[in-house]
């Protein structure tokens with residue numbers, strides 16, 4: 001069973017971790033170096049030629065890719081959060097390598113090149129920068145990111161050099177738009193949807209767009225014992241209204257999630273009415289229009305809340321990143337492959353960011369989600385089953401063999 005081999009490989013890779021609970025494997029760390037050797041071994045066993053590139057990506061290419069044929073790039077990230085799991089990222093490295101190796105072993109020829117990449121850095125755990133490897137491939141890498149520092153004051157540039165990489169040659173990593181068919185990532189869902197529907201895999205429709213707001217509420221501090229209840233300008237009460245409003249709008253809006261994740265209450269004392277609250281609102285939706293409507297519903301409610309609670313409320317948008325859609329031809333191809341394996345093809349969006357956000361600047365992207373236990377990730381208990389890995393492997397093998405009929409770059 002191919003899934004068992006994928007599963008065993010993930011166990012092997014998980015050994016390369018900083019001591020402590022779960023898997024901790026940071027960008028350009030000793031563990032990154034060790035797992036790179038293992039990944040290269042897998043790639044070589046699959047018949048790919050390997051290299052470590054200027055950003056610490058481990059790259060494997062078949063002969064067609066090396067000779068400049070139209071190429072499908074697959075892969076995911078090798079790095080983890082602190083005390084993360086064995087599957088986030090590494091599944092999307094081990095699984096396509098194993099599938100491609102098996103196709104070659106069975107002498108199945110694909111009419112396009114294959115490149116598999118284990119990106120160095122997606123989680124952004126060590127440095128403030130993230131997506132270094134995928135941005136390099138897309139040609140959107142900002143050299144200023146080389147100056148980002150880790151907690152010990154080591155810059156990305158120095159860490160790359162110590163790793164044996166040559167940061168100056170990062171611009172040369174840009175892939176050819178013309179020769180790149182697309183980027184496909186296999187990833188655990190990191191949510192409970194597939195498990196809830198009893199499905200092993202699902203088709204990702206888009207990577208979510210994200211926006212954040214800072215909201216400042218000004219009320220009036222006064223004695224918590226002597227101020228009558230109807231004379232209060234309690235900023236925290238207004239904050240509570242906003243928390244509920246965000247939750248209500250998101251629950252009523254299909255395709256959007258949101259949270260008030262951070263509150264700073266002042267003076268934050270047991271016997272004083274709160275006079276100010278600083279809070280954040282984060283909204284995520286794959287479709288811009290949905291997010292903009294949701295934002296409107298929330299922000300337009302602030303005036304009423306302010307009046308009700310006799311406080312002043314100020315909101316500023318601090319961050320916005322557009323969502324990225326997956327390509328129709330890749331979704332359709334995955335749907336056909338999943339259907340061929342007698343599984344109901346479910347489409348769902350990704351509420352988390354992935355390397356596809358950067359790769360989208362280069363080429364069409366697609367993602368296959370794999371069910372994970374309890375929807376849990378970024379946690380030592382993150383888990384999948386060998387059976388699900390096997391289904392995902394079969395779906396991917398079918399997808400690759402069908403690809404020509406869905407890809408206009410190949411069909412044309």
Ligand SMILES: [Zn+2]
Pocket residue numbers: 077088089122187354
């Ligand atoms: Zn991931």
